[in-house]
Amino acid sequence: MKEENGYFFLLMFSLIVFLDRITKIYAHGCNFLFCIVHSKNYGAAFGILQNANLFLIIIAAILLPIIFFFFLRAKSKFLKIALTLIAAGTVGNLIDRLFYKYVMDIISINFLSFNHFNMADLSNTVGAILLVIFLLKSKK
Secondary structure: OOOOOOOOHHHHHHHHHHHHHHHHHHHHHOOOEEEEEEEOOOOOOOHHHOOHHHHHHHHHHHHHHHHHHHHHHHHOOOHHHHHHHHHHHHHHHHHHHHHHHEEEEEEEEOOOOOOOOOEEEEEHHHHHHHHHHHHHHHOO
């Protein structure tokens, strides 16, 4: 696959948003690792910014073009993957905020006392970790 071929990133983006939507709608049940719960999150990660839906929509609307700007200029496939994960997670949660006025968190890990999260949150987290790794490595 050529570096300049954007289909890989478009497919990755679309798959993450699709998985986020489908798991929020259809997933349910428990196993030994986690339970699927349907909880409403009116804030951001870790319960911060409760009832700030409009503010979070505006932040996402500002963030997405910035991500796209840096994506188009990125030379590194690693950086493009990080930015794609962050953009997909942002869009997944933005869809919830626009249509439901909250984000549907569905995953609860059984052995951790942790807030619920969803596939978009997971995408954002992995993307952010990869972005930090990229930035730290590029400083050297």
